[in-house]
Amino acid sequence: GAMRSRAEVDATLQTAKVNPAELLPVAHCLSFGPRAGTGDYCLLQLEPGLSAQLEAGCSLVIRGEKHEQVVLCSKDKTYDMKIADTSNMLLFIPGCKTPEQLKADQASCNIIHSQACCAGIAGFSNNYWELRRCRPKLKKLRKLLMENPYEGPDNQKDQTSTFAKYTTEDLLSLIQASEEEILHQLQVIDACRIEGYWRILEFDYEMKLLNHVTQLIDSESWSLSKVPLRTCLEELGSLEPKEMIEHILLSYGRKHIDDAGEVYFEMQEDKICRAIAQMLLQNAVKFNLSEFQEVWQQSVPEGMTARLDQLKGLALVDESSRPATIFLLKVEDLPEDNQERFNSLFSIREKWTEVDIAPYIQDLCAEKQTVGALLTKYARSSMQNGVKVYNSRRPIS
């Protein structure tokens, strides 16, 4: 198609019985560009904030392996992507000015001339990608790192291992989450970087390290809230790598710097007691509750109090058995998908109180969603002995 002249445009206006005096003097002649209709272009509808991020030069990444639903990741958020169809045709046109822009152009030059501009339609579509903020898919992160947990420097397995090890870049390309969400989760699961690779400590090795520290605290009679890094490294550095000593202190303590510039740690009672409980519980299917509580309290460091509320999302108490029992149930071992999570929980126990189930569904809550809202959606409530309980909406196979 050759370019249209202003005269041709005016002729069309005349045929259409539109008075050119009612119009701005610049007309756009819309024609299809070379790549229109090839499917090389697509439209992505942006959630609030993304447009500003793009204009600031930030990147977006679309992530997903062939068997996964794709997600879009900004620097710090993850979105599900879904195709939305429209019954209309959407044409996208570069170089097409709005009336405001035309009037501004006109104001900046004194001559008002009638023009016909060519505006090529870059592409058109009857659908676009829609975004919806979602929970980052982080379960895979732990799964990948658990393929090859770090068992200590003496362990021969590590040197000869053919198991995959993952750098930050590797994780970014495999995990359906934003970089910030991934880095945050690595911190939450106490992962550490060894020779450039992210590793999770094998649990027994982790307990061995923790035990070195708690024994030292005991023998030095330190306050649990003032454990000096320097002395730990000096005393324990011959037993284990210094990076590992420091890592265990960072995992189980809060780091502070005193007035003299010395680093010390405030040991976290809840986290330490919880780890020791896991160590005890993993050795059998279930335990007599009162026996367990006795052994547990004896096992935690002097000055710490073991309490059942420290075990939320780690262990479950069965009050219905005589005597009462407790068993290991880790939320991170449960399915990530909402429906599958509820199915799994209801197959473990038919009826749950809100207090018992909350720690096992808290992580499913979307940005402004509550545990109560999840229960309303995925469970049915009833009263049992004057207590509200929840069970499955559907029969569990």
Place this chain on the structure above:
Amino acid sequence: EAASLTCSTDAADLAQWVLVELQGEIEPRQSGELAGSLLGDLHYTHEGVPVLIVGHHILYGKLVQLEKPFAVLVKQGAGEPGTELSSTEPHTHYTVTALIKTKLLFKTRPKPIITNVPKKV
């Protein structure tokens, strides 16, 4: 293999385009390539009302500021001969080439232009 589609932008190159929303489908008048063929003339009244003349129809529309802007993604390397992505290349690269914050919505039923004889220029 991971299929990571990176969608990167060069903020300096990020243009602002306009969306035109029409009812119906695009069909070229002649069965032939769409590329290069004319859709129609777009005008604005002094009040800023967009007017589109497509074939024998006049469409009156309105300018809408999009609550949720669009990003226009273009596939890199597509359409250029010799740049086929090999099967070992795990990454398809899209670039955000433009943002769209404004749309011209033509919702009204087109008014046919009644002509007897086309006027010669």
